[in-house]
Every structure is written in structure tokens, then in C-alpha cells.
Amino acid sequence: MYRLVFSQVLQRLDAEAVHHSTVSALALLARLPLLKRLLHRLFAPHDPALRVTAFGVHFPGPLGLAAGFDKDAACAEAVAVLGFGHVEVGTITAHGQPGNPRPRLFRLVRQHAVINRMGFNNAGAVAAARRLRRTRGVPVVIGVNIGKTKVVPEAEATADYVAGAKVLAPLADYLVVNVSSPNTPGLRNLQAVSLLRPLLTAVKQVADATPRRTPLLVKIAPDLADEDVDAVAELALELGLDGIIATNTTIKHDGETGGLSGRPLKARSLEVLRRLRAKVGDRLTLVSAGGVEDVDDVWERILAGATLVQGYTGWIYGGPLWAARIHRQLLRRVRRHGLKSVTEAIGRTA
Numbered sequence: 001m002y003r004l005v006f007s008q009v010l011q012r013l014d015a016e017a018v019h020h021s022t023v024s025a026l027a028l029l030a031r032l033p034l035l036k037r038l039l040h041r042l043f044a045p046h047d048p049a050l051r052v053t054a055f056g057v058h059f060p061g062p063l064g065l066a067a068g069f070d071k072d073a074a075c076a077e078a079v080a081v082l083g084f085g086h087v088e089v090g091t092i093t094a095h096g097q098p099g100n101p102r103p104r105l106f107r108l109v110r111q112h113a114v115i116n117r118m119g120f121n122n123a124g125a126v127a128a129a130r131r132l133r134r135t136r137g138v139p140v141v142i143g144v145n146i147g148k149t150k151v152v153p154e155a156e157a158t159a160d161y162v163a164g165a166k167v168l169a170p171l172a173d174y175l176v177v178n179v180s181s182p183n184t185p186g187l188r189n190l191q192a193v194s195l196l197r198p199l200l201t202a203v204k205q206v207a208d209a210t211p212r213r214t215p216l217l218v219k220i221a222p223d224l225a226d227e228d229v230d231a232v233a234e235l236a237l238e239l240g241l242d243g244i245i246a247t248n249t250t251i252k253h254d255g256e257t258g259g260l261s262g263r264p265l266k267a268r269s270l271e272v273l274r275r276l277r278a279k280v281g282d283r284l285t286l287v288s289a290g291g292v293e294d295v296d297d298v299w300e301r302i303l304a305g306a307t308l309v310q311g312y313t314g315w316i317y318g319g320p321l322w323a324a325r326i327h328r329q330l331l332r333r334v335r336r337h338g339l340k341s342v343t344e345a346i347g348r349t350a
């Protein structure tokens with residue numbers, strides 16, 4: 001049904017217009033408590049066998065929505081009631097900014113992929129904080145992904161991230177330092193350990209100072225050389241970070257300028273996950289994102305060592321109840337393997 005609607009209607013409309021309409025519809029849903037609770041009962045993961053605990057946070061299921069969809073924390077609850085086990089909002093920058101000129105979002109339908117060069121369009125940390133403070137009608141785990149404000153020079157990047165973290169860390173179930181988006185000039189240079197160490201050290205001080213000590217993760221690009229993946233992993237261990245999200249979009253493609261996501265990213269994302277697991281074992285929580293399309297992908301990532309899995313492009317092509325469907329299938333898979341919980345599968349083939 002969704003495939004028909006996608007090919008006959010959505011695919012013909014401007015991708016960003018569809019995106020904004022979807023966020024608005026979900027923001028409306030987030031304000032309808034009865035419907036929200038009903039959908040939550042129907043579609044959110046409830047079975048204890050799907051629960052995972054990472055860095056002290058309890059997730060109802062391992063599959064969450066990756067950053068970039070709910071950039072302004074406008075509709076996280078509504079996303080959760082459609083079956084996602086967590087929602088990562090953002091990227092949010094300390095100061096609001098318009099992002100790059102349109103068009104900046106392109107579907108590659110045959111490849112089940114997307115190219116985007118959004119450029120962190122968002123209303124800024126204070127506006128997002130106002131939304132995050134609203135009481136939640138249904139339980140939802142919200143990660144907050146922060147990035148650098150475009151006009152801030154690289155030399156002042158740490159202060160900019162710290163400003164965002166101060167506002168948002170107290171409101172986040174976990175905080176992510178995003179140094180891997182390709183659409184903010186120079187951002188990915190911050191993945192070099194010499195720049196990343198002072199940045200992560202400063203943000204960690206902020207995250208550690210919140211009443212609950214907010215868990216801190218770093219999100220990396222798939223285009224890092226293998227030695228650089230190792231170097232970031234070592235740094236994360238050294239600094240006592242809680243985890244790594246791998247990966248963001250890739251610039252290795254020959255389409256429109258921007259980051260490529262979806263099916264073509266699958267192999268490299270899995271490769272980076274395996275490399276990280278080999279390096280850090282279970283000392284860090286690994287969150288795998290990139291080209292996750294179905295339950296087989298989710299299962300493969302979990303077996304390879306991911307405690308949590310994220311998807312975005314797979315949802316675009318899979319339809320609104322994509323995550324609910326995958327969690328249902330995952331539960332069957334867990335039972336078929338005679339496991340008591342999905343947790344028992346983490347890292348089994350690593």
C-alpha cells in the first residue's frame with residue numbers, strides 16, 4: 001500500500017516539501033494525547049525480550065530513528081508511537097540557522113538512497129530546549145545530537161558545542177557530538193584526534209555536570225580511513241565516552257553534492273561497526289546507522305556488536321510503520337534462536 005502511495009504520489013512531490021508536511025503531521029499527532037496513547041499501545045515495542053539497556057538508559061527496542069529527521073525536536077513522541085525505540089533529534093546548533101539553499105534533498109529511488117546537503121537547518125538550541133521541556137504523554141527515549149553553527153570558525157568550535165551542550169544536555173537521555181556531517185564546511189576536520197580531544201573533553205565536562213550525568217557519544221563518518229576509526233575509538237575509551245554512532249552519510253559518490261545515505265552505505269557502515277567492535281569489544285556502546293533496510297540488517301548489526309541500531313532512509317522507503325514491523329519481526333527472530341532477549345544476541349558473531 002505504502003509502495004503504491006510512494007510511487008504514485010510522494011515520489012512526484014518535492015522531497016523536502018514531503019518531509020516538512022510529515023513533520024507537521026507528526027507534530028500535530030504529538031498534541032493529540034488519546035490517539036497518541038492508542039498508537040503507542042498498537043505499535044511501540046512492548047515485549048520485554050526486545051528491551052535493551054545502554055549507558056544506564058532503558059530502550060523499549062533496539063531500533064531508533066537516526067538524526068536529521070526531527071531536527072528541531074518537534075515530533076519525537078509521535079515518531080516513537082510509530083514503533084521506534086528511540087528518537088535522536090537534531091542536529092541542533094547553538095544558534096539557529098537556515099541551512100543551505102534549496103533544493104538540498106534528493107531521492108535516488110532505484111538505489112533506495114537519498115542525497116542531502118541540508119546544512120543543519122534548525123532553530124537553535126534554546127528553541128529546541130523549549131520543546132524538549134514539554135511533558136511527554138508517552139514514554140520516549142530522546143537523544144540530542146549537537147553540531148557546530150556554520151558561521152562559527154573552527155578555532156571557536158569547542159565553545160560553540162559547549163554552548164549548545166549547556167542548554168541541551170540536561171534535557172537529553174543521551175547527547176551526541178556530531179563531527180561527521182559533510183554539509184558544514186570544515187566540520188569533519190574535527191574528527192582528527194588533535195581537534196577532537198579538546199572538543200570532547202569540554203563537552204563531556206558539561207554532560208557530566210547534569211543532575212543525571214548525561215551519557216555522551218560521538219558520531220563518525222564512514223569516509224574515515226580505518227586507522228582514523230581506530231584512533232577515534234581509542235580516544236573515546238581514553239576520555240570515558242559512553243559510545244560511538246557509526247555512521248553518518250558518505251561523500252563517496254558521484255551524484256549531487258551532499259551526503260549519501262541508504263542502501264549504498266550498508267556495506268561500509270557494517271565494516272566500520274565490525275572494526276569498532278574488534279577494537280573496543282563491549283567497553284563502549286556501539287550504535288550502528290547506515291543502510292539499514294529490514295530485520296535482516298538490524299539482526300546483522302546486533303550480532304556484529306551494535307547495542308542500538310538506527311535508520312532514516314530505510315523509513316522513507318519502508319513506510320510509516322517500518323520500525324514497528326521490524327521490531328515485530330525481530331521479536332520472532334529472537335524467539336526462533338531460542339534467546340530470552342535481544343540483548344543476548346549482541347556481538348555474537350563479533
Ligand SMILES: Cc1cc2nc3c(=O)[nH]c(=O)nc-3n(C[C@H](O)[C@H](O)[C@H](O)COP(=O)(O)O)c2cc1C
Binds near residue numbers: 116145219248261292
Ligand atoms: C535528509 C537527511 C538529513 C540528515 N541530517 C543529519 C543531521 O542533521 N545530523 C546527523 O548526525 N545525521 C544526519 N543525517 C544522517 C543520518 O542520521 C544517518 O546517519 C545516515 O543517513 C545513515 O543512515 P540511513 O542510511 O539509515 O539513512 C541525515 C540523513 C538524511 C537522509
